[in-house]
Amino acid sequence: MSEIAEKFTEIRESLPDDVRLVAATKSRSVEEIKEVIEAGAKYIGENYTHPEATEKYEKMGELKEEVNWELIGHLQKNDINKALPIFDRVQTVESVSKAEHIDKRVEKAEKNVVPILIEVNSGGEESKYGIEPTETALEEVVRGISGLEHLRLEGLMTMGPYRGDPEDARPYFRLTKELFEAGKNYVEGDDRMEILSMGMSNSYRVAVEEGANMVRVGTGIFGPR
Numbered sequence: 001m002s003e004i005a006e007k008f009t010e011i012r013e014s015l016p017d018d019v020r021l022v023a024a025t026k027s028r029s030v031e032e033i034k035e036v037i038e039a040g041a042k043y044i045g046e047n048y049t050h051p052e053a054t055e056k057y058e059k060m061g062e063l064k065e066e067v068n069w070e071l072i073g074h075l076q077k078n079d080i081n082k083a084l085p086i087f088d089r090v091q092t093v094e095s096v097s098k099a100e101h102i103d104k105r106v107e108k109a110e111k112n113v114v115p116i117l118i119e120v121n122s123g124g125e126e127s128k129y130g131i132e133p134t135e136t137a138l139e140e141v142v143r144g145i146s147g148l149e150h151l152r153l154e155g156l157m158t159m160g161p162y163r164g165d166p167e168d169a170r171p172y173f174r175l176t177k178e179l180f181e182a183g184k185n186y187v188e189g190d191d192r193m194e195i196l197s198m199g200m201s202n203s204y205r206v207a208v209e210e211g212a213n214m215v216r217v218g219t220g221i222f223g224p225r
C-alpha cells in the first residue's frame, strides 16, 4: 500500500462510519489525488484556482466520476461559471448575495440544483470568510437562500481559528454545532441542516467530538505541503 493509501485508511478506520472524510487536495498532484481515490476516498475537497483546478480535474479521467467534488476554498464571483461544472457541492457560501450569484449561473452549467453549505466565521476573524457566528445572521442567510430555485442548502461549514493546540478550536466547533441545531428551525422545502463540515488534520478528532459529520483532512493524508 502507498503511504497515502495507508494514511487515508488509518484515518478512515478511526472515524465513526457516519462521518464523511474529505481528502483536501489543494496543491496535490493528479497522481496523489488518484492514489487517494483508489484507496477509497469518496469526497475530494479542492480550492478553486484557475486554471489549475480545471486542468487537474480534466486529467483525472474516469476516476473523477467516482467521487464527490467539494469546493472548500473561497469562491470568487468571477470564478463561479468555471467552478460550477466541476463541483458537486459548494461549502463556502458566505452571504445571500453570493448565493444569488451562484443560483443565477446553475443552468448555464447544465445543472438543475447545486448543493451548498453556509460557511460560518466561527472565530469572528477579520481574515476569514463566512457569516457572523450568531443565530440572527444564520437565520437571515438561511431564509434568503430558501427562495433560490437552483440551490439546496445542506448544512454548515467552518474553519475556526487555526492554532497549534486543537483544544483551542473546541469552543468554535461547539458554537457552530449550536448554530447547526438552531438552523434546523429555519430551513424549509428541500433545504436541510444535515452536514456539519468542520475539523482539519490537527483538529478533526476534536471536531467529531463536538458533532462534525464531515471532516476535511489534507496534510494528515498527504504529508506536509
Ligand SMILES: *Cc1c(COP(=O)(O)O)cnc(C)c1O
Pocket: 024, 026, 047, 072, 073, 159, 199, 200, 201, 202, 216, 217, 218, 219, 220
Ligand atoms: C487545506 C484545507 C483543509 C485541510 O487542511 P490540513 O491542515 O492540510 O488538513 C481543510 N479545509 C480547508 C477549507 C482547507 O483549505
